[in-house]
Amino acid sequence: MSEMxxxxxxxxxxxxxxxxxxxxxxxAVDHVDxxxxxxxxxxxxxxxxSGKTTLAKMLLGLLSVTDGQIYYQEKLxxxxxxxxxxxxxxxxxxxxxxxxxxxNVFTKIDTVLLDCINMRxxxxxxxEKKIEMITEAxxxxxxxxxxxxxxxPFELSGGQMQRLMIARIFLLKPKILLADEPTSMIxxxxxxxxxxxxxxxxxxxxxxxxxxxxxxGIAYYISDSVYIMEHGKFVESGTADxxxxxxxxxxxxxxxxxxxxxxEEWDLTTV
Numbered sequence: 001m002s003e004m005x006x007x008x009x010x011x012x013x014x015x016x017x018x019x020x021x022x023x024x025x026x027x028a029v030d031h032v033d034x035x036x037x038x039x040x041x042x043x044x045x046x047x048x049x050s051g052k053t054t055l056a057k058m059l060l061g062l063l064s065v066t067d068g069q070i071y072y073q074e075k076l077x078x079x080x081x082x083x084x085x086x087x088x089x090x091x092x093x094x095x096x097x098x099x100x101x102x103x104n105v106f107t108k109i110d111t112v113l114l115d116c117i118n119m120r121x122x123x124x125x126x127x128e129k130k131i132e133m134i135t136e137a138x139x140x141x142x143x144x145x146x147x148x149x150x151x152x153p154f155e156l157s158g159g160q161m162q163r164l165m166i167a168r169i170f171l172l173k174p175k176i177l178l179a180d181e182p183t184s185m186i187x188x189x190x191x192x193x194x195x196x197x198x199x200x201x202x203x204x205x206x207x208x209x210x211x212x213x214x215x216x217g218i219a220y221y222i223s224d225s226v227y228i229m230e231h232g233k234f235v236e237s238g239t240a241d242x243x244x245x246x247x248x249x250x251x252x253x254x255x256x257x258x259x260x261x262x263x264e265e266w267d268l269t270t271v
Contacts, residue, residue, distance in 0.1 A: 010176060012033060012071065013069050014032075015065060031068065043240075044227045051229055051233075054232075056178055090119065092177075109151050230251045
């Protein structure tokens, strides 16, 4: 399906976030415009402090917008009260950088996964059906529910926690998944596995995935569209090929040159 015919799921006009007042104010996100399409994989790439995580929190509704508008399914987003926020969160979910801070350590894994089914309207399903759905979700991420039942999140490894977060998404089936550096804490082999799982999830339920990352290599590997962020602004955007193979902005070119290449001698003088 071409981009023009694909519906827009999330967009923004002049979206801005300012922290503080007067001389102490910081403009973290500075009048950015964007359009994210259904079923698309988008990466927002930038160094630490570029504003990408602040933007992600605004998209999730965890931070208020200082100026500008965010639209969901081409209508002005309305998350004015808790009920409307909960409805919005049924359709937009997140995977964060630190899996250990994403779970309540005193809540058993069974409860974490059952809550996902209840949130999607499955509260009154028979217990056997719920267990079947949880087992399928765990199997999708190469976990065995029988080995997780009655355990607490802190009893799992970092890699298992990352997989459990994706199992949650499999059960919740949101329209949009926001993944903020979801593979930064795990080894290269597990990283590729997690990315493949997210790609499979996109293919399975037609989800839009928005990656927040500093890794331009991963962005090129996984993305349909790429937005490059510097000092709170988008300095370049377009298809992955346009932005990374034919980049125009100096900042993008520097990010690309900073990626070490195995077949070239590494220049460490700039480090």
